[in-house]
Amino acid sequence: DPKVSEGGLNVTLTIRLLMHGKEVGSIIGKKGETVKKMREESGARINISEGSCPERIVTITGPTDAIFKAFSMIALKFEEDINASMTNSTVTSKPPVTLRLVVPASQCGSLIGKGGSKIKEIRESTGAQVQVAGDMLPNSTERAVTISGTPDAIIQCVKQICVVMLESPPKGATIPYRPKPASAPIIFAGGQAFTIQGQYAIPHPDLTKLHQLAMQHPPFTPLGQTTPGFPGLDATTPTSSHELTIPNDLIGCIIGRQGSKINEIRQMSGAQIKIANATEGSAERQVTITGSPANISLAQYLINAR
Numbered sequence: 001d002p003k004v005s006e007g008g009l010n011v012t013l014t015i016r017l018l019m020h021g022k023e024v025g026s027i028i029g030k031k032g033e034t035v036k037k038m039r040e041e042s043g044a045r046i047n048i049s050e051g052s053c054p055e056r057i058v059t060i061t062g063p064t065d066a067i068f069k070a071f072s073m074i075a076l077k078f079e080e081d082i083n084a085s086m087t088n089s090t091v092t093s094k095p096p097v098t099l100r101l102v103v104p105a106s107q108c109g110s111l112i113g114k115g116g117s118k119i120k121e122i123r124e125s126t127g128a129q130v131q132v133a134g135d136m137l138p139n140s141t142e143r144a145v146t147i148s149g150t151p152d153a154i155i156q157c158v159k160q161i162c163v164v165m166l167e168s169p170p171k172g173a174t175i176p177y178r179p180k181p182a183s184a185p186i187i188f189a190g191g192q193a194f195t196i197q198g199q200y201a202i203p204h205p206d207l208t209k210l211h212q213l214a215m216q217h218p219p220f221t222p223l224g225q226t227t228p229g230f231p232g233l234d235a236t237t238p239t240s241s242h243e244l245t246i247p248n249d250l251i252g253c254i255i256g257r258q259g260s261k262i263n264e265i266r267q268m269s270g271a272q273i274k275i276a277n278a279t280e281g282s283a284e285r286q287v288t289i290t291g292s293p294a295n296i297s298l299a300q301y302l303i304n305a306r
Helices: 002-009 021-028 030-042 064-087 105-112 114-126 151-167 205-216 248-255 257-269 293-305
Strands: 012-020 045-048 055-063 097-104 129-132 142-149 186-189 192-197 200-203 240-247 272-275 284-291
Touching (some): 012 021, 012 064, 012 151, 021 030, 021 045, 021 064, 055 064, 064 097, 097 105, 105 114, 105 142, 114 129, 114 151, 142 151, 240 248, 240 293, 248 272, 248 284, 257 272, 257 293
Antiparallel strands (some): 045 055, 097 142, 129 142, 192 200
């Protein structure tokens, strides 16, 4: 778009995208070949955040034309993935390509425009769907901006968003969004334990074993017996204890209404869990978990999942 380059907008920009693990895998490609090709052909720097998170941040930096080229390659790759997934599926309507940008909240106002005028103009002139999330992403001052449409509509839309971002730089400090590692929720069904990853339930053999044992031997302690017997987890395993600190504002969700959640965690894990009383002036509570190493690790996992 000559207008963009001539208007002196050909400066270096950074755009952040939020992607699911599967999308990131598609962008990286076998042995990193796809992302390498994208870097070489677009001239943009493409960085992918580390970590075994269900979401990853893909950062694209470069002159505007390099960014547009990188975006068009990403949009076409996603389009290709959609086509591939449709070849042997019964779905007749083709889903649009969807990208999620992460934009400092202080720039979202300019993107939406007075009374929504700017975002309406972008939607109408590009044919892409654009939505700005109402809430900020967790622990950050950024919001997700979701763009969907044909690859061409998306590229036109990204161009217009870049112009807005260049014309109204972020105000104040931005706290960037960092995806959290997966503390995947656990589901127990049919005597099996599953962790949820994206839309799939993945069987979890270690937890299944613990769960089945817990089912056979409910960890209710008969009178006079101090440690619940967990045959199979070898009752002779020495008990140990582990301490955690949990922020006050999160302790409620672990205790649950009238202690329902913490009792559930005690029952499922077979561990003893003590929550210290709040100490004045401290923002955290001390939690002590006692039991066999397996009980403790399951209790920790369940607390983290909460």
